[in-house]
Amino acid sequence: MLTAIIQRLAQMVFVMFGISALVFLIFFATPGADPAARIAGRNAAQETVEAIRHDFGFDRPLPVQYGIMMKRLFISRDLTSFVNRGLQVVPQVLAAAPITLSLVCGAAVLWVVGGIAVGVLAALTRDTIIDKALMMLALIGVSMPVFWFGEMMNLVSQSRFHDTWLFSWVPGLGYKSLWTDPWGWFKTLVIPWFTLAALYIGIYGRVLRANLVEAYQEDFIRTARAKGLSPARVMVRHALRVSLIPFVTMFGLDFGVLVGGAALLTEVVFGLNGVGRLTYQALLSLDLPMILATVMYASFFVVVTNALVDMLYVLIDPRVRKS
Numbered sequence: 001m002l003t004a005i006i007q008r009l010a011q012m013v014f015v016m017f018g019i020s021a022l023v024f025l026i027f028f029a030t031p032g033a034d035p036a037a038r039i040a041g042r043n044a045a046q047e048t049v050e051a052i053r054h055d056f057g058f059d060r061p062l063p064v065q066y067g068i069m070m071k072r073l074f075i076s077r078d079l080t081s082f083v084n085r086g087l088q089v090v091p092q093v094l095a096a097a098p099i100t101l102s103l104v105c106g107a108a109v110l111w112v113v114g115g116i117a118v119g120v121l122a123a124l125t126r127d128t129i130i131d132k133a134l135m136m137l138a139l140i141g142v143s144m145p146v147f148w149f150g151e152m153m154n155l156v157s158q159s160r161f162h163d164t165w166l167f168s169w170v171p172g173l174g175y176k177s178l179w180t181d182p183w184g185w186f187k188t189l190v191i192p193w194f195t196l197a198a199l200y201i202g203i204y205g206r207v208l209r210a211n212l213v214e215a216y217q218e219d220f221i222r223t224a225r226a227k228g229l230s231p232a233r234v235m236v237r238h239a240l241r242v243s244l245i246p247f248v249t250m251f252g253l254d255f256g257v258l259v260g261g262a263a264l265l266t267e268v269v270f271g272l273n274g275v276g277r278l279t280y281q282a283l284l285s286l287d288l289p290m291i292l293a294t295v296m297y298a299s300f301f302v303v304v305t306n307a308l309v310d311m312l313y314v315l316i317d318p319r320v321r322k323s
Contacts, residue, residue, distance in 0.1 A: 008307050019299045024066050027288050028058075039288050041083040052082065073293060083287040092278060093293050099175050100274035102185065103266065104258045106193040111200035112251065118201060119208025119247075120240065124231075126213060134205065141202030150195045150269035157191055173271035192270045196263060200254060204247060211243035218242075245313065252309030259305075260298025 028035040036053035037044065053059050057068040072079040077090040122134045157167040169187060176184035215221060216239055224234045264276030275294055282290035 005311065008310060012303050012307050015303050016296075016299060019303075020070060020296060021066065023292060023295050023299075024069060025062075027292060028065065028069070029062055034058075035288070038286060039082055041285075044082070048082070069292070073296065079289045079293065081282075081287050081289050083285045084290075089289045089293045092290070093275065093297055096273060096275045096278045097297065098178075099272050100259055100261070100263060100267070100276065102175075102178065102189055103192055103196065103263055103272060103274060104255065106189055107196035107200070107258075107263075108251070108255055110193055110197035111204060114197065114201035115204025115208060115247070116240075118205030119212060119243075120235065122205065122209040123212035123216070123239075124235070131209075135209070138202035138205045141198045142206075144198065145265075146195060146199060147265045147269055149198060150192070150266060153191050153195050154269065175272050192266055192272065195269070196258075196266045204250065207250065208243060208247050211246055212239055215239040215243050248309055248312055252306045253302075256302035256305035257298075259301040261294060 034049075036049050036056065036058050039052050039056070040049045056072075057065045069079075073090065077088075079089040081087045081089050081092075118134050118138055122131045125131045125134075154173070157170045158173070161167050162170060170191065171184065171187050174188060176188050178185040212235075221234060221239055224238050229237075259275075261274075261276035261279045263274065264280055266272070267274040267277045268280075275297060279291065279294040279298075281287075282294065
């Protein structure tokens with residue numbers, strides 16, 4: 001087990017190195033483009049461009065350029081955005097990360113619990129009116145665009161019914177820190193959590209139901225029933241445990257991507273200045289240092305989340321241990 005974990009950590013380091021090298025080559029070593037001029041921004045003075053070229057080592061070989069960029073990003077952490085008048089990149093990403101993490105982690109709890117509940121209940125009531133109603137609701141959740149559903153939630157909670165007892169507790173759009181105001185943090189995020197989770201509850205519920213229905217056709221389920229195990233024990237200890245493998249795989253991919261910035265639409269609709277919004281603003285102004293930092297941040301969470309998922313397989317499915 002320890003050897004497998006060490007191997008997985010080594011793979012993570014290798015993957016992160018490959019991603020960083022690829023991103024650097026795409027943004028800073030594109031043939032026919034001057035990275036110093038792109039970092040300096042539009043209408044920059046020639047003296048500024050030359051200073052950036054020397055400071056970032058763009059007048060030196062590519063390996064040296066890559067080393068300087070990674071050093072400024074991870075070690076000295078003084079990578080500067082000249083488009084935003086000398087703004088430090090790393091502190092900006094670190095300030096935006098807790099907002100995105102708070103949004104995605106809360107939504108993840110809702111969609112995991114909701115997806116399992118929908119999938120299990122639909123599988124237990126297969127081909128009944130309850131099953132069909134749950135699958136119809138799940139399909140509605142999948143079909144609703146996040147930005148539209150978020151605007152509808154804002155229209156209901158912030159405008160039309162804000163003065164009623166039902167939504168009078170909802171604060172204005174924005175974010176409050178968990179450490180300074182925990183109750184305010186919860187109130188500002190509960191509706192964004194539900195908005196972001198609605199899509200994934202539908203997807204995960206439908207996938208889990210299909211996996212459970214397939215699992216109930218397997219021989220080991222028939223054996224468990226023949227032994228006289230209760231339906232609840234057959235579901236939890238056998239069918240559900242095996243069916244969670246695709247569920248967990250999807251969660252690893254979705255969670256890592258959302259934490260990396262894919263929750264942009266939810267952040268924009270609810271006024272949350274997270275990593276997704278930061279990346280979007282950097283793309284609009286072609287702020288290459290900021291884009292590099294946010295891409296590396298996103299890659300780190302995708303790689304780490306999928307590594308944890310691989311380790312979780314061992315706990316969920318005994319067949320993985322034997323292989």
